[in-house]
Amino acid sequence: MGHALKWWQTIKISWSNHTAYRMNFFLQVIGPALVFFFVKYNLWSSIYSDESVEIIKGYTLSQMIDYHVWAMIVGLLAKGHSALNLSEDIRLGRISNFLIYPFNFWEFHTASFLSFQILQTIIVSISICIFWSLGILSIPSASILMSGFLYCLFVSCFWYTLQYLTGLVGFWLEETWILRVILEILTAFLSGAIIPLELYPKWFVSILEWTPFPYLTYFPIKTFMGQNSELIASYSVVTIWIIIFCFINHIIWKRGIKLYTGAGM
Amino acid sequence: MKNLKQTIFYYLKVYEKFVSTSISVGVSFRTSFTLLLLMDLFFYFSTLLSVNFIYDHIQMIGPWDKNHLLFFISFMLGIDHLHMTLVSESFWELSHSIRTGDLDFALIKPANSVFSVFFRYFRPSTIINIFVVWTFIIYYGIQVKLEPLSWVLLPFLMFLGFFLFVVIEFNIAASMFWLKEGLGINFLRMQLQQLARWPNFIYASIARKFLTVCLPILLVGSGPIHFLYDYGKWPLILSMVAASIVFLFILKFVWRSALRHYNSASS
Amino acid sequence: MKKTVIYSQKLEKKFTSYKKEPGLLGSLKSLFVRNYITKKAVKDFNLDIKQGEIIGLLGPNGAGKTTLMKMFTGIVVPSEGTLKILGYTPSERDRLFRKKIALVMGQKSQLWWDIPAMDSFLLLQRFYEIEESQFQKRIKTMSELLDVDDLLHIHVRKLSLGERMKMELMASLIHSPEIIFLDEPTIGLDLISQENIRNFIKEYHQKNKCTIIVTSHYMADVQALCERLVLIFDGEKTFDGPLSKFETILGKEKNVTFNFSSPQDPTLDLWSSFEAQWDSHKIQVDLRIPEDKLRSVALNIIKDFPVTEFNTEKMPIERVMKTLMKNPQIVKQLNGNNGPHELNGRN
Numbered sequence: 001m002g003h004a005l006k007w008w009q010t011i012k013i014s015w016s017n018h019t020a021y022r023m024n025f026f027l028q029v030i031g032p033a034l035v036f037f038f039v040k041y042n043l044w045s046s047i048y049s050d051e052s053v054e055i056i057k058g059y060t061l062s063q064m065i066d067y068h069v070w071a072m073i074v075g076l077l078a079k080g081h082s083a084l085n086l087s088e089d090i091r092l093g094r095i096s097n098f099l100i101y102p103f104n105f106w107e108f109h110t111a112s113f114l115s116f117q118i119l120q121t122i123i124v125s126i127s128i129c130i131f132w133s134l135g136i137l138s139i140p141s142a143s144i145l146m147s148g149f150l151y152c153l154f155v156s157c158f159w160y161t162l163q164y165l166t167g168l169v170g171f172w173l174e175e176t177w178i179l180r181v182i183l184e185i186l187t188a189f190l191s192g193a194i195i196p197l198e199l200y201p202k203w204f205v206s207i208l209e210w211t212p213f214p215y216l217t218y219f220p221i222k223t224f225m226g227q228n229s230e231l232i233a234s235y236s237v238v239t240i241w242i243i244i245f246c247f248i249n250h251i252i253w254k255r256g257i258k259l260y261t262g263a264g265m
Numbered sequence: 266m267k268n269l270k271q272t273i274f275y276y277l278k279v280y281e282k283f284v285s286t287s288i289s290v291g292v293s294f295r296t297s298f299t300l301l302l303l304m305d306l307f308f309y310f311s312t313l314l315s316v317n318f319i320y321d322h323i324q325m326i327g328p329w330d331k332n333h334l335l336f337f338i339s340f341m342l343g344i345d346h347l348h349m350t351l352v353s354e355s356f357w358e359l360s361h362s363i364r365t366g367d368l369d370f371a372l373i374k375p376a377n378s379v380f381s382v383f384f385r386y387f388r389p390s391t392i393i394n395i396f397v398v399w400t401f402i403i404y405y406g407i408q409v410k411l412e413p414l415s416w417v418l419l420p421f422l423m424f425l426g427f428f429l430f431v432v433i434e435f436n437i438a439a440s441m442f443w444l445k446e447g448l449g450i451n452f453l454r455m456q457l458q459q460l461a462r463w464p465n466f467i468y469a470s471i472a473r474k475f476l477t478v479c480l481p482i483l484l485v486g487s488g489p490i491h492f493l494y495d496y497g498k499w500p501l502i503l504s505m506v507a508a509s510i511v512f513l514f515i516l517k518f519v520w521r522s523a524l525r526h527y528n529s530a531s532s
Numbered sequence: 533m534k535k536t537v538i539y540s541q542k543l544e545k546k547f548t549s550y551k552k553e554p555g556l557l558g559s560l561k562s563l564f565v566r567n568y569i570t571k572k573a574v575k576d577f578n579l580d581i582k583q584g585e586i587i588g589l590l591g592p593n594g595a596g597k598t599t600l601m602k603m604f605t606g607i608v609v610p611s612e613g614t615l616k617i618l619g620y621t622p623s624e625r626d627r628l629f630r631k632k633i634a635l636v637m638g639q640k641s642q643l644w645w646d647i648p649a650m651d652s653f654l655l656l657q658r659f660y661e662i663e664e665s666q667f668q669k670r671i672k673t674m675s676e677l678l679d680v681d682d683l684l685h686i687h688v689r690k691l692s693l694g695e696r697m698k699m700e701l702m703a704s705l706i707h708s709p710e711i712i713f714l715d716e717p718t719i720g721l722d723l724i725s726q727e728n729i730r731n732f733i734k735e736y737h738q739k740n741k742c743t744i745i746v747t748s749h750y751m752a753d754v755q756a757l758c759e760r761l762v763l764i765f766d767g768e769k770t771f772d773g774p775l776s777k778f779e780t781i782l783g784k785e786k787n788v789t790f791n792f793s794s795p796q797d798p799t800l801d802l803w804s805s806f807e808a809q810w811d812s813h814k815i816q817v818d819l820r821i822p823e824d825k826l827r828s829v830a831l832n833i834i835k836d837f838p839v840t841e842f843n844t845e846k847m848p849i850e851r852v853m854k855t856l857m858k859n860p861q862i863v864k865q866l867n868g869n870n871g872p873h874e875l876n877g878r879n
Contacts, residue, residue: 027449035456046467189311370642
């Protein structure tokens, strides 16, 4: 009971941190997603405006736009969180506090992640309503929408373990933001966030299927569009990746903390 | 005239030290140095490949075929490269130094504060990527059969585009003084870069007008490239010059009031 | 009559911030509505400082010292009033003005963390256009005075706090400024380092005849360096006068402490007339004795009681400062008695 209270309190505190600089939050989290969508909306509208183009790899214009709206939603819901605070805690030596507190480092950051996800869920729900009422987004059915939400929240846990890893590297590296940007660039390109994976060369996609990337954007989008027939497989694959990265993080943390307490930096 | 020469000389000498101190710092962190280099390479390749993949299924986007667009993209990567090397780090440092109050030290130095704020940090690692970027530019330049005069003008136009873009960015960055937490503004800047990285004709007319006239970031790349493909489009270059001057003037006022507003993070 | 280098009249600075209610609801609310509050960090501040003075600017945390320093250096723009430094208006940030001032902040660093201090000095040389021979000479004299000549080429992050502070001082003084603002230059340093920094400042001042404004919470700094003190409470100037005058604003009595070999009777008349403060074992007493009676009273006590040790207070300003900080209203009362505006020792 006491422990649950700590979690709740931490969630509340990080909520205030997220909302303290309102302008900032908008520009950092929501703005980029909107602009990214805006560019792709214009790009594809312009491509389809050519009369010879009607269907590209099974996508009509409105399906293509749907894909990109969902890509934005998935980006916010599954891949919004960043481990900036985590790496700062390590770099600036605030980690020492956690060695004394009766609340673990990972618990603190996971609580902070949870509060971020609550905020994102609210924002995403509003966004979906707006895009739907503007008529640029078609929603197959309420149950498919729910299933997409659930899958995204599950994927967000995987994203969190990846982010956590980039943060932990702070034990060794001065500037972990570079790793996070690399992760972002690679996922945007390899997960189908820039263009649908159907448009990629066949051989390229068959390699990608062995990596976790498609599960970060492409499969969640397909779930929202009601086209993911292998939902159970999608969940299982993500589960396996989560377990793998939790394990890696655990080992990295152990090594890092040894270095930290040993060197007393 | 002599005065101007002295001033230029003064700033060059200070800048030389900015560069040399940045290099000493940059090379002392070897992992970051390498990762930064890789980061840009990933970015270049993913951008170019994405466009390539789209053209696997279509012939034209607007008036441009694959090579036309890829030359444009390479040109924008060239500007991005200049940006990453010369100014990018300073923007991030600015938001940090406003929050911590370290900006105080920059402000009491006897040099123009726009200069010492925005050109303070030079990224030595990204300079190496110049070979990669220019390989793309030259390759696609040959593909689109640029004329000899265009090749000569190319570096100047790239610099003009870069200049216009950073002057607009300086104006935007000045708003960090009011927001206290400037990280968001840096994300806003990056969004503008994102918008400018695509040719102007893909945007719907209202957006295009706004981003050409009011906030002329679409001129940055589309101006020079349209001109290089068709010299009849010289008014675009003229408007870039005009826009640069206008935004330089605006900066003068914006910066002054930003400094007036600066309440350094005091103890 | 020396010329005035710092002059302010009715100087004022306002800051605005907003209040946030605690908790989730408060955060949500602050997304939309904010209650802004204005605070005057400095108000109605008049000051006149002559060339070559060393002034101690004292006050509790948050009294407005740093804001004042930042207005003097042109970093923060005053909301109202006149401010002239060396004839310049600091907020106009004239290039020549900036060449003549220096700011050292004990809590911040202008040196680059990841390179040796010398590299930062070389950059400053370019900034201030210092001739090579002059530059070398200044580096040499200062590094010898501070005893850091072997540290110039070591990465700043590897230096101790005391060593780094010395480098900060060098960095700020490399252009021979006419006015030096030192904001808590000894904060966080050990006793020896504090003393080193103090001695350096003192020596530097004697050699260069510059004007120095220093803030510090360590009364030892103030005692050693400053001839004149300016006290600021809650943004207002409450005292401005020589150190000697400040020491006696609570009365001309001396504080004397006596230790005895055996417990004494604290009820004697002798003690009560000198505001005696006893320890719990009754073997130590603090007395406040008027200056003119000090000799006779002390002699009597030594003669009549088993005194093992006695001493007079080393740093009366520390006691005065403590008393004033605990009871800021005392200053107001004293001001009420002494004049309409402020306790001004100079008039």
